[in-house]
Amino acid sequence: MDCVIDFQHKQSAHCESGVAATLVNHQGLALSEPMAFGIGGGLFFGYFPFLKLNGLPLTTYRCAPGNILKRLTANLGFAIKRQTFRKPQPAMEVLDDYLSQGIPVGLQTSVFWLPYFPKAYRFHFNGHNLVVYGKEGNNYLISDPVFPMTVTCPAEDLIRARFAPGALAPKGAMYVLDRGAHEPDLEAGIVDGLRFVAKYMVKKPFFLIGVRGIRFLAKRLGKWPQRLGQENADLHLGHVVRMQEEIGTGGGGFRFLFGDFLRESSGILDVPELLACAAEFTQAGDRWRDFAIMAARICKGRALAGDNYEAMSAIMLDCAGREERAFTNLLGVVEKLG
Amino acid sequence: MDEAKINGISEGLPLIQYAVEGPGLCRRIESADTGTVDVVNRQAWEVIERQVFLARAQVLAGKASVLLYYMTANQMDPALLAKFMGIARWRVKRHLKPRVFSKLRPQLLAGYAALFKIREDELRQGLFLSAVYEKGQ
Numbered sequence: 296m297d298c299v300i301d302f303q304h305k306q307s308a309h310c311e312s313g314v315a316a317t318l319v320n321h322q323g324l325a326l327s328e329p330m331a332f333g334i335g336g337g338l339f340f341g342y343f344p345f346l347k348l349n350g351l352p353l354t355t356y357r358c359a360p361g362n363i364l365k366r367l368t369a370n371l372g373f374a375i376k377r378q379t380f381r382k383p384q385p386a387m388e389v390l391d392d393y394l395s396q397g398i399p400v401g402l403q404t405s406v407f408w409l410p411y412f413p414k415a416y417r418f419h420f421n422g423h424n425l426v427v428y429g430k431e432g433n434n435y436l437i438s439d440p441v442f443p444m445t446v447t448c449p450a451e452d453l454i455r456a457r458f459a460p461g462a463l464a465p466k467g468a469m470y471v472l473d474r475g476a477h478e479p480d481l482e483a484g485i486v487d488g489l490r491f492v493a494k495y496m497v498k499k500p501f502f503l504i505g506v507r508g509i510r511f512l513a514k515r516l517g518k519w520p521q522r523l524g525q526e527n528a529d530l531h532l533g534h535v536v537r538m539q540e541e542i543g544t545g546g547g548g549f550r551f552l553f554g555d556f557l558r559e560s561s562g563i564l565d566v567p568e569l570l571a572c573a574a575e576f577t578q579a580g581d582r583w584r585d586f587a588i589m590a591a592r593i594c595k596g597r598a599l600a601g602d603n604y605e606a607m608s609a610i611m612l613d614c615a616g617r618e619e620r621a622f623t624n625l626l627g628v629v630e631k632l633g
Numbered sequence: 634m635d636e637a638k639i640n641g642i643s644e645g646l647p648l649i650q651y652a653v654e655g656p657g658l659c660r661r662i663e664s665a666d667t668g669t670v671d672v673v674n675r676q677a678w679e680v681i682e683r684q685v686f687l688a689r690a691q692v693l694a695g696k697a698s699v700l701l702y703y704m705t706a707n708q709m710d711p712a713l714l715a716k717f718m719g720i721a722r723w724r725v726k727r728h729l730k731p732r733v734f735s736k737l738r739p740q741l742l743a744g745y746a747a748l749f750k751i752r753e754d755e756l757r758q759g760l761f762l763s764a765v766y767e768k769g770q
Contacts, residue, residue: 308649329651349677349708407708407766415642415674417766419708443647460716530680533673540670551651584669591672 296391302399302428304438304445308545308552311363312337313440314401314424321399322373322474328440333556334370334484335363336491338549340618341504342512348462349418351534354512356548360422360463361403364470366491370484374473379466383454386467390427393471399428399438403468405459411439411446416541421463427453441543485560490629492553497622506622509615517608528604533594536587547580547587554580557625568628575621579614586610642674681708689761698734699759700725703749706764717748 303320305328307313312332319326332338337357344352357363361377368375380386393400405421406412429436434447448456457467496505503511516535519528538548545552554576561569589602589610688705691697704714704725711729715722720741727733728741739753746753751762 306647306649308651328649349680410768412766413642413644413646414766415644415678418677419713441648461713530676533676536669536673537677541674545649545651547651555651587669591669594676595672 296395297429297431298394298397299429299431299436300394300397300399302426302438304428305440306443307440309337309357309543309549310424310440311335311360311422312552314426315364315367317426317438317440318399318401318472319367319371319373322472324371324474324479327555327559329552329555330485330559331367332363332549332552333492333560334481334488335365335367336370336488336495337363338492338553339495339504340506340508340548342508342515343503344515348534351531354535354538356539356544356550360424361468364401364424366488367484368472370487371479371481372475372477373479374475375470376473377468377470379468381466383458383467386457386469387450387454390469391430393469394427394430398471399426401426401470401472402453402457403465404453404456405465406456408452408455408459409439409448410452411437411442411448419459419461421459421461421465423456482564485564486629486632489560489625493622493626493629497619497626506615506619509611509618513608513611513615516611517605520604529594532590532604532607536590536594539583540587547583550576550580550583564632566628566632568624572621572625572628575617575624579617579621582610582614582617586614641668641671681705692759692761695731697729698731699756699761700734700745701729702761703745703751703756703764704729707749707766708764714748718744 303317305313305317305320307316307328309328309332312328312335315335316326316328316331319331326334339355339358341355342352343355346353364375367373378389380389390400390402402425403421404423404425405419406423407417407419409417409423425440426438427435428438428445431447433450435450435453437446437448439446457465459465499505502508512535516532519531522528523531540546540548554573557569557573557576561567561573586607589607592598592602593607685702685706688697688701692699692702704711709717711722711725715725718725718741728737728745742756743753746756749756750765750768751760755762
């Protein structure tokens with residue numbers, strides 16, 4: 296079975312918001328990646344020392360995989376059909392079936408088994424997203440938002456990627472979007488997305504998430520060299536930076552991406568206050584960047600005078616303060632919008 | 634790895650970043666510059682490379698079967714490998730012993746070889762071949 300769906304590929308910073316944006320675009324609604332990220336309520340912070348990735352505590356700057364798509368479609372009034380499978384064969388059959396009907400399919404996969412990825416990114420990370428838009432012989436045609444061009448992947452590798460076990464196992468997860476009969480309400484979607492993110496960042500009474508989570512990590516991180524020893528502390532630090540800056544965050548732990556969302560929203564809603572909020576997030580992103588750059592110097596063993604864990608802790612506390620102000624302002628703006 | 638060192642971890646692939654353009658403005662840019670991330674990515678790989686080195690030494694010393702090398706090189710532990718193979722973890726741990734491994738059923742050996750993308754005889758001979766992610770497309 297050979298088929299190619301006319302699908303507009305677009306490179307993005309982050310896989311899930313990129314897939315969400317291109318799938319929504321395919322339904323005839325123009326939406327940029329930052330808009331998909333923002334309406335999907337993608338921004339978050341969480342530090343979960345009891346969950347380990349490669350033996351290092353999980354730090355996340357965005358919501359759990361799958362939730363951007365879920366909230367974006369809910370907030371826009373799109374129908375999303377998500378399926379998981381126990382066995383590869385039916386999972387590939389259903390995929391082929393959608394393709395032959397001309398429907399592009401979003402998949403959750405592991406990155407380890409995707410041969411088109413550069414080696415340096417190939418870890419057992421199961422939260423990747425991509426769109427399959429066709430098949431030629433044994434190869435699937437893939438719009439992977441991380442790449443500038445479309446790519447191809449042999450069926451065996453795609454099966455492995457879809458059924459990789461371990462943390463966040465995709466279990467063959469696939470999803471298709473349907474626009475439905477209603478005209479999507481972009482403005483209401485923006486307000487929902489903003490309110491959701493702001494509430495999680497400043498209103499939730501749990502010490503490991505949101506602004507409180509940032510403060511908690513900042514204080515812990517300051518004591519890492521004493522608690523863990525220098526070498527292990529550097530590994531922990533490097534892990535935080537990877538979650539913040541490595542492929543798919545758009546830089547600054549998604550804060551720049553979120554800033555761009557606010558800027559675009561300010562025009563759509565005609566609310567100039569959002570522009571001021573956007574600037575605050577961009578500045579917060581800059582501070583996160585400062586943190587990452589200092590951390591990289593320390594990990595590389597080329598620390599400058601004044602580069603140490605206490606200083607990084609202070610930068611992170613500054614980020615927390617900036618984000619607390621920014622989200623509080625944002626909540627105020629959202630309440631006025633109703 | 635040398636090539637990656639020259640071009641950064643993305644191997645010259647342009648990536649999307651949202652960077653500051655003016656006061657408070659962000660904009661989409663394409664860039665293959667991954668400076669900060671290169672350092673921390675490299676750090677993660679150094680940990681893996683060290684583990685692989687130790688695993689290989691153990692195999693060469695006759696303290697573990699070659700399966701330990703392939704498991705480590707492909708960034709797995711017995712629990713994850715067991716899930717990939719659809720068998721119990723204690724069985725994988727047993728297969729890490731050279732004496733058990735040398736008498737492994739061909740069916741299981743073939744399963745391991747397919748997972749690591751090598752030939753069955755290569756696995757039986759105990760060759761140290763590259764991990765799955767080294768092969769590329």
